[in-house]
Amino acid sequence: MSKKLSQPNCKSADSLKISIPIGILKVSSCEEGIHSLSFEKFQISFSKEVQTPTEKKFRPDSLPKICWKGICKPNTFSERVLKTLLNQVHFGQTISYKNLASLSGNERSQRAVGTVMRRNPICLLIPCHRVINSNNKIGNYTGGVEIKKWLLDFESEKGEYF
Numbered sequence: 001m002s003k004k005l006s007q008p009n010c011k012s013a014d015s016l017k018i019s020i021p022i023g024i025l026k027v028s029s030c031e032e033g034i035h036s037l038s039f040e041k042f043q044i045s046f047s048k049e050v051q052t053p054t055e056k057k058f059r060p061d062s063l064p065k066i067c068w069k070g071i072c073k074p075n076t077f078s079e080r081v082l083k084t085l086l087n088q089v090h091f092g093q094t095i096s097y098k099n100l101a102s103l104s105g106n107e108r109s110q111r112a113v114g115t116v117m118r119r120n121p122i123c124l125l126i127p128c129h130r131v132i133n134s135n136n137k138i139g140n141y142t143g144g145v146e147i148k149k150w151l152l153d154f155e156s157e158k159g160e161y162f
């Protein structure tokens with residue numbers, strides 16, 4: 001789903017597949033953290049009624065570490081956009097491309113934000129599915145608009161971290 005990026009400072013990137021209730025995820029990481037996360041398969045038929053674990057709250061600070069140097073150049077607009085999205089747009093929230101551009105320090109770069117979202121190597125964890133059009137239309141999603149819609153519906157129903 002994402003372009004292969006160069007990993008100049010990473011010793012070895014490993015990959016594995018994880019089966020989750022809504023499909024199969026492909027994860028690639030090095031010793032320092034995650035490089036990529038993408039859907040290998042998505043099952044839209046998954047019921048939202050399935051119990052989600054409550055003892056372990058899913059919060060940004062408890063997420064696996066990301067190997068930033070493996071996914072983008074430091075001090076670039078891309079890095080600011082991805083970090084802003086990761087740290088400021090939480091479960092159940094959405095943000096427009098325009099506002100994300102503005103929060104990342106350049107309000108005129110909403111088209112560039114769109115490009116960064118398209119190339120986001122770590123789906124779900126860096127929540128590009130929460131970035132929508134200013135007119136509240138859902139916008140695009142690399143994995144398919146169907147997945148994006150499902151994720152947003154799911155999050156708005158849960159309404160809090162899970």
Ligand SMILES: [Zn+2]
Pocket residue numbers: 007009010011029030031032033035067069070
């Ligand atoms: Zn790495």
